[in-house]
Amino acid sequence: QVQLQESGPGLVKPSETLSLTCAVSDYSISSGYYWGWIRQPPGKGLEWVGSIYHTGSTFYNPSLKSRVTISVDTSKNQFSLKLTSVTAADTAVYYCARRVVTAIRYFDYWGQGTLVTVSS
Amino acid sequence: DIQMTQSPSSLSASVGDRVTITCRISQNIDRHLNWYQQKPGKAPKLLIYAASSLQSGVPSRFSGSGSGTDFTLTISNLQPEDFATYYCQQGYSTPLTFGGGTKVEIK
Numbered sequence: 001q002v003q004l005q006e007s008g009p010g011l012v013k014p015s016e017t018l019s020l021t022c023a024v025s026d027y028s029i030s031s032g033y034y035w036g037w038i039r040q041p042p043g044k045g046l047e048w049v050g051s052i053y054h055t056g057s058t059f060y061n062p063s064l065k066s067r068v069t070i071s072v073d074t075s076k077n078q079f080s081l082k083l084t085s086v087t088a089a090d091t092a093v094y095y096c097a098r099r100v101v102t103a104i105r106y107f108d109y110w111g112q113g114t115l116v117t118v119s120s
Numbered sequence: 121d122i123q124m125t126q127s128p129s130s131l132s133a134s135v136g137d138r139v140t141i142t143c144r145i146s147q148n149i150d151r152h153l154n155w156y157q158q159k160p161g162k163a164p165k166l167l168i169y170a171a172s173s174l175q176s177g178v179p180s181r182f183s184g185s186g187s188g189t190d191f192t193l194t195i196s197n198l199q200p201e202d203f204a205t206y207y208c209q210q211g212y213s214t215p216l217t218f219g220g221g222t223k224v225e226i227k
Binding site: 048061 | 151152156162164169207209211212215216217219220
């Protein structure tokens with residue numbers, strides 16, 4: 001059973017950078033699959049942030065592309081999210097998830113999520 | 121971006137009811153449509169992928185149908201643990217997008 005666990009600061013100041021890490025266990029990131037981030041503002045729906053392949057190829061939501069960087073560290077079996085110049089609109093629960101490699105893209109394993117609040 | 125319209129946004133139903141949720145897509149996505157269940161404070165859980173394929177471990181009372189632009193999630197014989205919010209998600213092209221959600225509440 002693949003397990004994912006998000007970690008990082010729960011409070012970030014406006015204009016600063018949000019940084020989160022997703023540790024993967026019981027599966028080697030190097031073995032394949034895409035690894036992604038999805039966020040959910042309080043009381044609202046889901047928004048795909050971006051995904052990364054184990055080789056480092058990345059795909060970002062154009063609405064966030066100028067501010068997002070996703071990276072992978074296969075030696076630590078984890079991947080990370082950086083979102084720059086945050087505002088209150090970036091306050092959300094951030095989930096990491098595994099995305100299948102098939103043409104029909106879906107997320108089969110998810111982390112429990114971590115709430116990040118943007119506030120001074 | 122591909123737009124997703126889920127309906128209804130909420131519904132009330134009783135245990136044992138048959139519930140149908142619809143997801144309408146702004147363009148033809150063949151069968152690249154997935155469904156998730158989310159309970160309060162929890163991560164979404166994959167129920168159906170590729171429009172009608174049941175994810176391993178998901179009860180058979182959940183079923184999906186449709187292709188092109190119109191898709192349906194059906195829950196037959198609604199159980200107490202099924203009261204949750206359901207989201208559709210298109211996997212046809214990036215950016216991957218989700219429907220607005222349908223909250224299934226107890227009548």
